[in-house]
Amino acid sequence: xxxxxxxxxxxxxxxxxxxxxxxxxxxxxxxxxxxxxxxxxxxxxxxxxxxxxxxxxxxxxxxxxxxxxxxxxxxxxxxxxxxxxxxxxxxxxxxxxxxxxxxxxxxxxxxxxxxxxxxxxxxxxxxxxxxxxxxxxxxxxxxxxxxxxxxxxxxxxxxxxxxxxxxxxxxxxxxxxxxxxxxxxxxxxxxxxxxxxxxxxxxxxxxxxxxxxxxxxxxxxxxxxxxxxxxxxxxxxxxxxxxxxxxxxxxxxxxxxxxxxxxxxxxxxxxxxxxxxxxxxxxxxxxxxxxxxxxxxxxxx
Amino acid sequence: xxxxxxxxxxxxxxxxxxxxxxxxxxxxxxxxxxxxxxxxxxxxxxxxxxxxxxxxxxxxxxxxxxxxxxxxxxxxxxxxxxxxxxxxxxxxxxxxxxxxxxxxxxxxxxxxxxxxxxxxxxxxxxxxxxxxxxxxxxxxxxxxxxxxxxxxxxxxxxxxxxxxxxxxxxxxxxxxxxxxxxxxxxxxxxxxxxxxxxxxxxxxxxxxxxxxxxxxxxxxxxxxxxxxxxxxxxxxxxxxxxxxxxxxxxxxxxxxxxxxxxxxxxxxxxxxxxxxxxxxxxxxxxxxxxxxxxxxxxxxx
Numbered sequence: 001x002x003x004x005x006x007x008x009x010x011x012x013x014x015x016x017x018x019x020x021x022x023x024x025x026x027x028x029x030x031x032x033x034x035x036x037x038x039x040x041x042x043x044x045x046x047x048x049x050x051x052x053x054x055x056x057x058x059x060x061x062x063x064x065x066x067x068x069x070x071x072x073x074x075x076x077x078x079x080x081x082x083x084x085x086x087x088x089x090x091x092x093x094x095x096x097x098x099x100x101x102x103x104x105x106x107x108x109x110x111x112x113x114x115x116x117x118x119x120x121x122x123x124x125x126x127x128x129x130x131x132x133x134x135x136x137x138x139x140x141x142x143x144x145x146x147x148x149x150x151x152x153x154x155x156x157x158x159x160x161x162x163x164x165x166x167x168x169x170x171x172x173x174x175x176x177x178x179x180x181x182x183x184x185x186x187x188x189x190x191x192x193x194x195x196x197x198x199x200x201x202x203x204x205x206x207x208x209x210x211x212x213x214x215x216x217x218x219x220x221x222x223x224x225x226x227x228x229x230x231x232x233x234x235x236x237x238x239x240x241x242x243x244x245x246x247x248x249x250x251x252x253x254x255x256x257x258x259x260x261x262x263x264x265x266x267x268x269x270x271x272x273x274x275x276x277x278x279x280x281x282x283x284x285x286x287x288x289x290x291x292x293x294x295x296x297x298x299x300x301x
Numbered sequence: 302x303x304x305x306x307x308x309x310x311x312x313x314x315x316x317x318x319x320x321x322x323x324x325x326x327x328x329x330x331x332x333x334x335x336x337x338x339x340x341x342x343x344x345x346x347x348x349x350x351x352x353x354x355x356x357x358x359x360x361x362x363x364x365x366x367x368x369x370x371x372x373x374x375x376x377x378x379x380x381x382x383x384x385x386x387x388x389x390x391x392x393x394x395x396x397x398x399x400x401x402x403x404x405x406x407x408x409x410x411x412x413x414x415x416x417x418x419x420x421x422x423x424x425x426x427x428x429x430x431x432x433x434x435x436x437x438x439x440x441x442x443x444x445x446x447x448x449x450x451x452x453x454x455x456x457x458x459x460x461x462x463x464x465x466x467x468x469x470x471x472x473x474x475x476x477x478x479x480x481x482x483x484x485x486x487x488x489x490x491x492x493x494x495x496x497x498x499x500x501x502x503x504x505x506x507x508x509x510x511x512x513x514x515x516x517x518x519x520x521x522x523x524x525x526x527x528x529x530x531x532x533x534x535x536x537x538x539x540x541x542x543x544x545x546x547x548x549x550x551x552x553x554x555x556x557x558x559x560x561x562x563x564x565x566x567x568x569x570x571x572x573x574x575x576x577x578x579x580x581x582x583x584x585x586x587x588x589x590x591x592x593x594x595x596x597x598x599x600x601x602x
Contacts, residue, residue, distance in 0.1 A: 002328060006500075006501065006504050007501070007504050007505050010501075017333060018333060018335070018336065021333055021336045021342070021343075021344045022336050022340045022342040023342065025342070025343075025344050025345045026344055026345070027303060027330055027344040027345065027346065027349065028330065028344070029328055029329065029330035029331075030330075030331075032318060032319060032322055033500070034319070034472065034473045034476075034498075034500070034525070035319065035322045035323050038472070038473050038524050038525060038527070039319075039323045039473065039524060041322070041323040041324065041326070042322075042326075043322045043326050043327055043328040043329070044326045044327070044328065045328065048328065061500070106505075164465065165493045167493065171335065171339070172335045172339050172340065175335075183505065183506070186505070186506045186508070186509050187505050187506065187508060187509075189509075190508060190509035190511070191509065192466045192468065192493070192495060192509060192514075194493060194495040197335075199307075199334070199335070199362065200307065200308070200311075203307050203308050203360075204308050204407075204484065204487070204488050205484070205487045205488065207487070207488060207491060208487050208488075208490075208491035208492065208493060210491070213493075223339050223340060224335070224339060226339070
């Protein structure tokens, strides 16, 4: 299976890579669009399912991937919010996101809709539909948190203690969430926030972390929590400032600055919920820094 | 085909993803080790070739990927500098790097050796062996540049104009090089340097670039140069400081601060050569900032 997307859609594809690998046993590759466009030497896809993910369905290189895969006789599917878009026309099948117009320049609700739709491709979990519905409801709950818990906390940009460097950490299913929150921070606050998997960070780049770093740590309950105590000890020893996004009581006790996630969401669905406080935090931080989170299309010119 | 590596070895795997896709038509996925270790739900690999890349051959999660792939009946290959390592024992086949002991804590010559070995997997290019040999020789030439061109220039840390944020840009075959140079900058200078593909940067994060950014731009001759003029104009307009690594006369003329690559290396082999000035630059920058590039194993503790 090949998944192709740019930006937020690429991050949604990364979620699918974990989900379909862990629960469906599928080998999932993220596409390298340059092979289709720049080098005009695409890989063989006649026996693959190729999925193009794009909110607008306009991204020319993602359209090129789907067009080539279909020409080779492979199965092609578009996940797009625009059923009449070039991407949908290029693919044999389309699943519409049905999210309504994306009002945010830095896509937010369509990212959630992509995760929700990709979540349906999972097989094997008991009570899947109910679990998906609950996760969606809890993401709504998290979103309403804008007016209750997340908002006021997230708006405390200065109190959050933003330092010279900012990174976002996640692992497993929420590695995709780390990518997405880092992208939102870049797009709306213009902060060069890089994402790391906890495993990769411990393999080397941890050496750069010191008191000049703020760290956003995704730590929803589940297997990926296993490294978190050691990680927190290392970050503390190095003087980094940590903001945790977690439903786990241990993490919340340990990290004074945290955004609480609703409980009871299984790890494989937690990305649907855990991205929301990150999106709100990015938006609030942008505003506290004097930026309009929706200006970047204009700023870009 | 599935490729598994951590750190520099993962970056070498990314080179192979482009090379084997563009020249051999192969769909290459980069492994998600968490599926094998953390979630114990590996994808089906019985019909795949799985390649583990590791300098030391010790990385437990890469060993776990190879062990599982072999247990499933797939073909397994280790690329390691240690033919008696756990990785080599886990794999059915081993290709030794034959690079001699890696003396640099932040792997350098073994990265080159991995690229060189992976370059042999390419098929179709005329005069491949000669081209590979030439690229290797020119990488040596670039390395000798330490005492001639690259060294003194790269050592001018302050004159390079290091700003608050640092990013590394590449595209196509040299997207891997951007990852590797960014990793070296993190590991030796403790600078949070993030890599971007030029295409991804233009898709959104360009909005964050301003006069507080230094940019290392990989621009070897070839198809990936197509976006470079537009990119340079945008970076200039935003006041970023650019250091180019290029053999292209146009780029060298346009960017006053550049490290010249030897000419005559085809694009598909350019990563073997273009990483060298980046490694030297990272080492020299570390020293100019008062760091020992080989201390991080100690610093990490």
